[in-house]
Amino acid sequence: MASMNGKGMASHSRDEASTSRTISTEPPGILRETITTSARKMNTDIPNILPHERVFPIQIGSELFRLSGASISSDAPSYFSQFFQCQIKTAEENGDDTNNIRTLYIDRDPVTFKDISLHLQGYHVAPKDGSHFVKLFADAQFYSLPRLISQLYEESIFISIGHRDFQIPRELFSDPGNSPNYFSLGFAVFFSSPTEVFPGLSREGLLRPPSILPPSVPNRSADIFAELLHLLRGYPLHIKDEDHRAELLRDCRYFHLKGLEQKLIRHQITFNLERKRTEITLRLEDVRQSGISVVSDSTSSPPPEPGTPIFNALQFSVGYVNYARPFVDDKSHELILEIGDECTRLHLSSMRCEFFGDGKARISRLFEVIATKLNLPTGLPLGLLMKKGGASSQPASPGNTPISDDWVRCILDQEAYVRLDGKEFRNLSTLHLPEKENDGSSGSNASSVIGIDESFGEPSRKRRRVEGGSVVGGAEEKESWVVKTGQWRLRVQNSRNGKGGVECVLVAVRLDAVSGEFGRNAQRRFLGP
Known part of the structure; x- marks a missing residue:
């Protein structure tokens, strides 16, 4: 009985030992299936270009690297795979031993190739800086590694701005208006395309790739560029003053970040409860063509008949110029145009604005x-226009457009805020204006509105001369203001005397003006110490 128990115990011990040995061969928590094991042995995710189990010697500079056929085949066809394929094929054709493979020697940097060998072994290799990026890129092109080249094209942009290194994710420039830009265009030309190797150079007979310097922009401010990246990432930025804003805008234009530029320009969007519409205040120099539109004011008159051309339709209605910042605003707002730089002279006798310098060209x-x-x-008639050299040959003047004369008609009513010679000016009735003629026009009954009456006519071209024969002004010009800064609405309305049937009128919103040299000198400031 004891012997039987002993045998039974011995047999049981052998079974437990056998079971323990069986269990110990598999790590706990890992299931080894036949399909998984066979797939792992076959390396189905790597093409069978070179024998996966073979080891191939590659000497880069002074260091010898040994890479398996699986590693070399993982990014192929390449310089390495083609070299060793040719060696094996030649040995098979000559009946030689295919194990006798010559060492491939390449006179390149072994430090850079260490990262490339890690890439071939399945590790993700990310560039550390601009210098590392161009070394990897040049050698990846030279060795013809398609996967590594494609990966580097999707990597962040490495660039030095103002002697400071930046790593910029490419998706940071994906917003509308910010692409294409300085970086995407520069890298596209600098590094060609993934399918083209070193543009301008022949691949055949190329002993080594050309020297490539890391991209850099040394003449721009690193601090300003860091703030632009901060804005592109969606964070708010405190703009210290107008000089700070000008620096940001200057670099936005330099790097072609047009969408970001529109966010940075000086503007104000408000809702006008009296007019029941949103308004955007913008400087004249910041207005862009693509943001302009004309919206008819449906409350002023009945709508035009269907099929009427727009320039005829506006003869029966009043419209206002609206604006939406390109790439930023999803809807347009009524434009309040700010014109500064003392480029406007308001002729009170005819209620027209005369512009000078850059302001005249912009308006x-x-x-x-x-x-x-x-x-x-x-x-102008087409024949006369062609005789003068086309529209581009005409001098910059509102009179060369079909919606205005040289002096632009304006409206100054009681709702406009006027600051004259540094003081608030309210009593418009004290202005020395000619008597209005009641011609039955829509503006003849509005006694509080100056400049809306059609009977004011055109500014006289006559000039009166004083002693010495100098010209001092127009015969009708009794008084004029120099508008230092003015905010205007742009109204498009019917014009019986206009060249195109409609005209654009400036409706004053807020004016800061001087009545003469005394008022201008009174507001001068000393330069200080």
Whole structure:
């Protein structure tokens, strides 16, 4: 009985030992299936270009690397795979031993190749800086490694701005208006395309790739660029003053970040409860053609008949110029145009604005765009226009557009805020204006509105001369203001005397003006210590 128990116990011990040995061969928690094991042995995710189990010697510079056929085949066809394929094929054709493979020697940097060998072994290799990036890129092109080249094209942009290194994710420039930009265009030209190796150089006979310097922009501010990246990532930025804003805008234009530029320009969007519409205040120099539109004011008159051209339709209604910042605003707002730099002279006798310098050129281009939006024909006959060299040869003047004369008609009513010679000016009735003639026009009954009456006519071209024969002004010009800064609405309305049937009128919102040299000098400031 004891012997039987002993045998039974011995047999049981052998079974337990056998079971323990069987269990110990598999790590706990890992299931080894036949399908998984066979797939692992076959390496189905790596093409069978070279024998996966073979080891191939590659000497880069002074260091010898030994890579398996699986590693070399993982990024192929390449310089390495083609070299060793040729060696094996030649040995098979000559009946030689295929194990006698010559060592491939390449006179390149072994430090860079260490990262490339890690890539071939299945590790993700990320560039550390701009210098590391161009070394990896040059050698990846030279060795013809398609997967590594494609990976580097999707990597972040490495660039030095103002002697500071930046790593910029490519998706940071994916917003509308910010692409294409300086970086995407620069890298596309600098590194060609994944299918083209070193543009301008022949692949055949190329002993080594050309020297490539890391991309850099040394003449821009690193601090300003860091703030632009901060904005592109969606964070708010405190703009210290107008000089700070000008620096940000200057670099936005340099790097072609047009969407970000529109967010940074000085503007104000508010809702006007009295007019029941949103308004955007914008400076004249910041207006872009693509954001301009003309919206008819449906409350002013009945709508036009269907099929009426837009420039005829506006003869029966009043419209206002609206604006939406390109790439930023999803809807347009009524435009309040701010014109500064003391480029405007307001002639009170005719209620027209005369512009000078850059302001005249900008307001002329703006009126040309408005006329284009209205589908208005050119103001000059085609024959005369071609004889003078086309529209581009005409001097910059609102009079060369079909919606205005040289002096732009304006409206100054009691709702406009006027600051004259540094003091608030309210009593418009004290202005020395000519008597209005009641011609039955829509503005003749509005006694509180100056400049809306059609009977004010055109500014006289006559000039009176004083002693010495100098010209001092127009015969009708009794008084004028120099508008230092003015905010205006742009109203498109019917014009009986206009060249195109409609005209663009400036409606004053807020004016800061001086009545003469005394008022201007009174507001001067000393330069200080």
